[in-house]
Amino acid sequence: xxxxxxLEEAKELDKKYNIFITINENFDGKFPLAVxxxxxxxxxxxxxxxxxxxxxxxxxxxxxxEKLKKRGAGxxxxxxxDEFGFGTFSTNCAxxxxxxxxxxxxxxxxxxGGSAAYIAASKYAEFAIGQSTGGSITCPxxxxxxxxxxxxxxxxxxxGLIDYANSLDKIGVLAKSVEKASSCLQMxxxxxxxxxxxxxxxxxxxxxKITIGIPKEYFANVDKRIVVQVMKxxxxxxxxxxxxxxxxxxHTKYAVPAYYIIALSEASTNLAKFCGLRYGLSYSSEEKGxxxxxxEVRTAGFGEEAKRRIILGTYVRMAxxxxxYYLKALKVRTLIIRDFKxxxxxxDVLIAPSMPMIAPKFSxxxxxxxxxxxxxxxxTVAPNLAGIPQLSIPCGFVDKMPIGMQxxxxxxxxxxxxxxxxxxxxxx
Amino acid sequence: MLEKDxxxxxxxxxxxxxxxPESKKFEKDIGQILESFKIIEKVDTKKIEPSxxxxxxxxITREDSVEKSLILEDALKNAEQREKNFFKGPRSV
Numbered sequence: 334x335x336x337x338x339x340l341e342e343a344k345e346l347d348k349k350y351n352i353f354i355t356i357n358e359n360f361d362g363k364f365p366l367a368v369x370x371x372x373x374x375x376x377x378x379x380x381x382x383x384x385x386x387x388x389x390x391x392x393x394x395x396x397x398x399e400k401l402k403k404r405g406a407g408x409x410x411x412x413x414x415d416e417f418g419f420g421t422f423s424t425n426c427a428x429x430x431x432x433x434x435x436x437x438x439x440x441x442x443x444x445x446g447g448s449a450a451y452i453a454a455s456k457y458a459e460f461a462i463g464q465s466t467g468g469s470i471t472c473p474x475x476x477x478x479x480x481x482x483x484x485x486x487x488x489x490x491x492x493g494l495i496d497y498a499n500s501l502d503k504i505g506v507l508a509k510s511v512e513k514a515s516s517c518l519q520m521x522x523x524x525x526x527x528x529x530x531x532x533x534x535x536x537x538x539x540x541x542k543i544t545i546g547i548p549k550e551y552f553a554n555v556d557k558r559i560v561v562q563v564m565k566x567x568x569x570x571x572x573x574x575x576x577x578x579x580x581x582x583x584h585t586k587y588a589v590p591a592y593y594i595i596a597l598s599e600a601s602t603n604l605a606k607f608c609g610l611r612y613g614l615s616y617s618s619e620e621k622g623x624x625x626x627x628x629e630v631r632t633a634g635f636g637e638e639a640k641r642r643i644i645l646g647t648y649v650r651m652a653x654x655x656x657x658y659y660l661k662a663l664k665v666r667t668l669i670i671r672d673f674k675x676x677x678x679x680x681d682v683l684i685a686p687s688m689p690m691i692a693p694k695f696s697x698x699x700x701x702x703x704x705x706x707x708x709x710x711x712x713t714v715a716p717n718l719a720g721i722p723q724l725s726i727p728c729g730f731v732d733k734m735p736i737g738m739q740x741x742x743x744x745x746x747x748x749x750x751x752x753x754x755x756x757x758x759x760x761x
Numbered sequence: 762m763l764e765k766d767x768x769x770x771x772x773x774x775x776x777x778x779x780x781x782p783e784s785k786k787f788e789k790d791i792g793q794i795l796e797s798f799k800i801i802e803k804v805d806t807k808k809i810e811p812s813x814x815x816x817x818x819x820x821i822t823r824e825d826s827v828e829k830s831l832i833l834e835d836a837l838k839n840a841e842q843r844e845k846n847f848f849k850g851p852r853s854v
Contacts, residue, residue: 612839663811720815
């Protein structure tokens with residue numbers, strides 16, 4: 334590995350597409366690893382894309398990073414993301430906004446935008462680390478034309494991840510191929526005593542013939558050209574011996590509100606720890622009162638979307654509203670999980686478009702209201718609420734922009750989605 | 762639509778100082794978003810238990826024994842406001 338060339342390329346790509354918050358000048362290793370900036374890397378600036386952590390140098394590596402380093406990974410840099418993961422397009426960024434390597438007038442998708450752009454553009458990197466709460470791997474993978482693998486919740490330790498929403502966050506992979514995504518995942522899975530939600534479970538070993546389910550709710554309100562393209566691939570799979578069945582996931586239309594209520598409730602409590610003490614943005618506080626000081630730091634450190642989400646999250650779990658919003662959303666989540674469980678009694682995997690649109694132009698995103706942006710997550714939030722594994726894989730182009738199909742599997746059945754993904758890859 | 766006073770109250774308990782234009786913008790955005798959330802009221806969730814996690818996760822306990830932890834210099838490394846071996850913060854009493 335020519336470390337000098339890798340470093341040069343990273344700098345060049347960063348100039349062109351705004352991929353990195355930090356490039357590691359001391360890069361060295363068997364292979365380059367770009368890491369989403371909300372994952373702690375020892376002695377390398379880790380900001381979670383926020384000004385409130387503009388000076389945070391972790392004294393430890395996240396478990397996933399520690400494991401990868403043992404396999405020879407050298408951290409090439411920390412990638413641009415929406416602040417704390419709060420976005421669908423990687424446009425809610427405190428430092429810079431990444432541009433799509435397929436068309437720099439368009440976004441990379443969020444929130445793992447920088448990691449996806451790096452994999453799309455680099456000659457040297459085969460996989461990068463991303464993280465998903467409600468679709469932050471699938472979306473940028475689809476928009477940038479790379480593979481995105483979001484594992485079952487708990488399969489990869491979250492130790493060292495700067496949380497967005499603990500019951501939803503998963504560290505995962507963006508990669509050049511299904512094979513590379515799968516081999517990176519194998520390096521980072523496993524129970525970790527530092528994350529009590531990480532699981533000991535072994536993944537299944539795929540043997541039998543796979544039946545594919547097509548959930549009808551995931552094809553409504555989607556760019557028709559994307560639907561046509563995804564179905565073309567489904568037809569090819571059918572021709573190659575996969576059984577295809579129509580499926581219904583009836584609670585899909587409630588997934589966006591349920592997701593945002595739960596995610597923002599958790600986010601608003603997680604963000605309470607950023608207060609200008611011990612680490613992160615701080616000022617001299619001698620003349621100031623307790624709350625006055627915290628408010629000053631938080632007001633200066635958080636961007637607009639973070640503030641919006643803190644306020645919304647605080648509202649939906651406030652006394653008097655908690656039952657109406659937060660608890661209700663958690664019950665709707667149960668129904669969404671049941672939808673998937675019912676579906677996986679009949680089929681092994683589900684196939685749907687990854688995103689309802691191709692990567693939008695920055696000029697188009699500007700015109701969207703917050704609600705319209707949230708609604709763009711319609712195809713990714715339900716699988717994330719359920720915590721099932723997801724593989725987004727490129728399946729052709731619309732308007733010269735890549736599109737993705739997502740393959741969803743039952744809990745810990747990464748093997749099934751990887752098997753189907755490898756087949757799809759053969760179609761080119 | 763959310764009342765202006767409520768946004769102010771939420772900002773205060775979240776320890777955020779909002780400017781007047783920010784307040785106005787949030788009032789509109791958040792009002793719209795909350796309105797869209799109402800759709801879940803229609804779902805029949807009688808007899809349905811809430812899912813705090815994607816699947817049931819058991820509490821894990823361990824012995825409460827003293828283990829190696831951060832050394833002092835590492836613990837203080839990221840603190841800009843410090844005095845001797847202490848974090849320095851605003852007066853609380």
